[in-house]
Amino acid sequence: MYNYRLDGLPDYPFQRLAGLLAGIEPARGLEPIIMSIGEPQHSAPALLKETLTAHSDGWRKYPPTAGTNEYRGAVAAWCTSRFGLPNGFLDPDVNVLPLAGTREGLFMAAQLCIPPHKSGGVPTVLVPNPFYQVYIGAAVMNGAEPILVPATESTGFFPDYDGVPKPSLARAAMAYICTPANPQGTVADLVQLKTIIRLAREHDFVLVSDECYSEIYETSPPAGALQACAEIGEGLANVLVFNSLSKRSNVPGLRAGFVAGDADLIERFSKLRAHGGAAQPLPVMAAAAELWADEAHVDENRRLYRLKANDAESILRKRFGFYRPKGGFFLWLNVGDGEKSAQKIWKNAAVKVLPGAYLAHEAGPRNENPGAAYIRVALVHDRKRTSIALTRLAETLSAS
Ligand SMILES: Cc1ncc(COP(=O)(O)O)c(C=O)c1O
Numbered sequence: 001m002y003n004y005r006l007d008g009l010p011d012y013p014f015q016r017l018a019g020l021l022a023g024i025e026p027a028r029g030l031e032p033i034i035m036s037i038g039e040p041q042h043s044a045p046a047l048l049k050e051t052l053t054a055h056s057d058g059w060r061k062y063p064p065t066a067g068t069n070e071y072r073g074a075v076a077a078w079c080t081s082r083f084g085l086p087n088g089f090l091d092p093d094v095n096v097l098p099l100a101g102t103r104e105g106l107f108m109a110a111q112l113c114i115p116p117h118k119s120g121g122v123p124t125v126l127v128p129n130p131f132y133q134v135y136i137g138a139a140v141m142n143g144a145e146p147i148l149v150p151a152t153e154s155t156g157f158f159p160d161y162d163g164v165p166k167p168s169l170a171r172a173a174m175a176y177i178c179t180p181a182n183p184q185g186t187v188a189d190l191v192q193l194k195t196i197i198r199l200a201r202e203h204d205f206v207l208v209s210d211e212c213y214s215e216i217y218e219t220s221p222p223a224g225a226l227q228a229c230a231e232i233g234e235g236l237a238n239v240l241v242f243n244s245l246s247k248r249s250n251v252p253g254l255r256a257g258f259v260a261g262d263a264d265l266i267e268r269f270s271k272l273r274a275h276g277g278a279a280q281p282l283p284v285m286a287a288a289a290e291l292w293a294d295e296a297h298v299d300e301n302r303r304l305y306r307l308k309a310n311d312a313e314s315i316l317r318k319r320f321g322f323y324r325p326k327g328g329f330f331l332w333l334n335v336g337d338g339e340k341s342a343q344k345i346w347k348n349a350a351v352k353v354l355p356g357a358y359l360a361h362e363a364g365p366r367n368e369n370p371g372a373a374y375i376r377v378a379l380v381h382d383r384k385r386t387s388i389a390l391t392r393l394a395e396t397l398s399a400s
Pocket residue numbers: 038100101102103104106132178182210212243244245246252256257
């Protein structure tokens with residue numbers, strides 16, 4: 001006996017990749033370089049170790065679901081300064097909840113937001129296609145119908161939820177957006193964010209804005225949904241924003257994030273998490289609060305990513321559909337056949353990349369997978385290894 005909804009999900013992308021590459025030996029004599037997973041390899045900030053040690057007493061305690069005043073305060077202060085929010089717009093006591101990383105919270109948001117029925121039918125969840133795979137899993141496991149909305153080159157790599165047919169919008173319980181987007185690196189502007197927020201309010205669904213790449217950008221900081229709410233001037237209704245330290249501070253193993261937004265939803269989220277969520281440990285929360293308050297390590301991080309984007313530009317030039325992502329650290333390369341290219345790149349260049357097909361679903365009138373032609377390449381290693389890998393990758397792809 002099990003929940004048969006699970007059968008509606010494909011295997012997770014990294015399992016699929018393991019299957020695709022099984023039995024293929026990477027080229028002899030070349031050190032394998034893994035660029036399939038978005039796991040930052042830059043150093044963790046030095047202050048992390050000190051603060052974790054200083055708060056080691058906290059390991060003996062069960063942490064409260066709602067977190068500490070210090071953590072929620074640090075998050076609210078960071079959001080206020082980063083997004084230019086009016087003072088008091090975000091109340092740390094009612095608008096912020098700590099999360100042990102955002103992945104689980106993004107998944108659990110669907111449990112929070114999807115009712116058994118909406119507008120007389122099965123609720124829908126609007127999902128960009130391609131997507132971060134957690135969104136689709138969350139929708140399917142909670143009995144909703146995912147509505148896959150193209151986020152392809154022809155839509156500027158951003159989903160047009162306004163164009164979703166009215167009956168599906170009426171049944172919408174929630175919508176996910178990702179900005180900067182994984183995998184395409186697109187950044188939504190304030191006009192786009194405000195349009196989606198207004199749509200969510202008009203049709204009474206929850207907008208889940210996944211902003212965990214917000215601090216990895218080229219020149220100007222990406223806008224965020226909190227900022228868009230402040231500009232609209234009608235509070236935070238129907239909006240939940242997710243962010244984490246994983247990418248900003250190179251600490252994916254710390255599991256430190258937050259959700260901020262609509263006070264009613266946050267209160268219910270806290271109740272739900274008290275029943276089944278993983279609370280953030282107290283020493284982690286103390287260290288994470290300090291990381292949210294420090295921008296120096298984030299500036300340095302951004303500088304390193306920028307240098308690697310420069311290198312990628314000069315190595316790949318205009319080949320393989322290269323463009324500089326506006327945010328995040330992925331290259332989204334159009335190579336014709338992502339699966340075949342991933343196999344070839346592993347075999348000949350000993351570089352592991354992810355086929356774009358594993359980050360998207362077949363959809364639309366022609367039932368096409370919008371990621372099929374792409375590979376996703378994570379620029380997470382140091383500059384030298386990244387350049388070596390990209391050079392090998394370019395040679396392999398040009399040789400075909
Ligand atoms: C788009 C997106 N959202 C959320 C996450 C989850 O990150 P974390 O759980 O480390 O905060 C990731 C991680 O790769 C991601 O790519």
